[in-house]
Amino acid sequence: MVPRKPDWLRAKLPSGPAYGAVRKLVEGVHLHTVCQSAQCPNIGECWSRGTATVMILGNICTRSCNFCAIQTGRPAPPDLGEPARVAEAVSTMQLRHCVLTSVARDDLPDGGAAAWAATIRAVKHLNPTCAVEVLIPDLKGRDDHLDIILEAKPDILNHNVETVERLQKPVRVHARYDRSLGVLRHAKSRGFTTKSGLMLGVGEHKEEIVQVLHDLRTAGVDVLTIGQYLQPTPQHLALDRWVTPDEFREWKEFGLSIGFGVIESGPLVRSSYHADEQSARYTGAEALHISPAQA
Numbered sequence: 001m002v003p004r005k006p007d008w009l010r011a012k013l014p015s016g017p018a019y020g021a022v023r024k025l026v027e028g029v030h031l032h033t034v035c036q037s038a039q040c041p042n043i044g045e046c047w048s049r050g051t052a053t054v055m056i057l058g059n060i061c062t063r064s065c066n067f068c069a070i071q072t073g074r075p076a077p078p079d080l081g082e083p084a085r086v087a088e089a090v091s092t093m094q095l096r097h098c099v100l101t102s103v104a105r106d107d108l109p110d111g112g113a114a115a116w117a118a119t120i121r122a123v124k125h126l127n128p129t130c131a132v133e134v135l136i137p138d139l140k141g142r143d144d145h146l147d148i149i150l151e152a153k154p155d156i157l158n159h160n161v162e163t164v165e166r167l168q169k170p171v172r173v174h175a176r177y178d179r180s181l182g183v184l185r186h187a188k189s190r191g192f193t194t195k196s197g198l199m200l201g202v203g204e205h206k207e208e209i210v211q212v213l214h215d216l217r218t219a220g221v222d223v224l225t226i227g228q229y230l231q232p233t234p235q236h237l238a239l240d241r242w243v244t245p246d247e248f249r250e251w252k253e254f255g256l257s258i259g260f261g262v263i264e265s266g267p268l269v270r271s272s273y274h275a276d277e278q279s280a281r282y283t284g285a286e287a288l289h290i291s292p293a294q295a
Contacts, residue, residue: 006242009228009267053099053135053272054086056119057112061103063174067162067199069232070103078108078115083122090127098123099272101135106174111139113148120152131155133195135271141179143186150190156223157187160197160271161216164208171202171237181219188220195223197271200247202229203240213255222261226251227269243267 057078064072090098100119105112116136123132133156139145150157162168165177180196188194196216200209216224226248231239245267252265 008245009230009242053101054089055101055103056082056086057102057105057115059103062106063104063172065162065172065175066237067171067202067229067232069236075103075105075107078105078112082115083119086119087122087126090123090130095127095130097131097133098127099133099135101272102137104137104174106140110145110148111137111142113139113145116149117152120149120154124153133158133272135160136183138175138179138183141176141182143182146183146186147190150187150192155193156195157184157192158195158197158223158271159183159187161212162197162199163202164204164212165215166208167202167204171199181215184216184221185219193223194219194221195225195271196221197225197227199227199229200243200251201239201241202237209251210254213251213258213260217259224255224260224263224265225269225271226255226263226265228267 058075059071060073060075061068061070062072062075086100100116100123102112102116108115116134120132120134123130132154134149134154135158136146136149138159159180161177161180162175163171168175168177184194184196198209198212213224228243229237229239231237248265248267248269252263255263255265
């Protein structure tokens with residue numbers, strides 16, 4: 001039996017005028033956020049900083065990953081007005097770095113790639129100085145669909161492997177380790193800054209973590225996030241262990257030693273946690289808004 005949640009996992013409670021403003025904005029323009037849908041523990045801190053991760057293409061996923069709190073089912077058709085609303089929200093929040101994500105849309109012929117591209121272009125058109133980071137699904141490994149997104153020129157392409165190779169099936173069900181690495185490898189081959197994320201505490205072994213970090217570096221991943229898995233409900237994947245802050249620091253040091261540009265590693269770290277600061281550390285403040293693909 002796993003011990004009760006340790007003190008180091010206490011997250012900041014939602015509060016303050018910035019938090020209220022972000023919530024009002026999100027609800028007012030009818031947007032979904034992964035902060036809410038995925039029960040992110042950092043919603044209080046991030047919304048209090050005036051930032052949020054917008055989730056496009058609805059809040060119902062066609063997949064049923066065992067670690068994820070997002071609802072599974074049959075999604076509605078894409079909302080053609082959504083790209084403009086997302087762009088307006090980014091403008092209202094005066095963001096210099098925005099993060100977009102989406103549910104998996106295996107029901108769509110292109111996996112949602114066209115909607116992704118339209119949203120990126122809309123955000124960039126209305127907010128030309130804002131860097132756009134995208135956290136995308138695997139698009140079933142279709143490079144032609146991935147290229148639709150890349151042609152819209154996001155500044156950072158993020159796709160999470162989530163866990164080690166052995167645990168892909170019990171954790172992600174419909175995803176594949178090699179396919180995820182292929183998404184990252186293809187984006188890097190096109191000259192993009194790439195990013196991925198890993199959860200610890202689902203039953204992985206030390207040597208497997210070493211291997212996945214090496215695999216991600218071989219695929220050319222530049223930025224990595226490592227965080228603690230938190231079980232959303234008793235029906236989700238069982239927690240194996242609480243990972244200590246010291247171990248997270250050790251993995252950060254190891255990752256940097258094998259060539260990652262930036263690693264955010266800690267119990268409450270999630271894919272978009274302090275994404276603006278990660279980008280600034282990787283690219284340098286002056287180069288923040290120019291991806292290799294745009295140079």
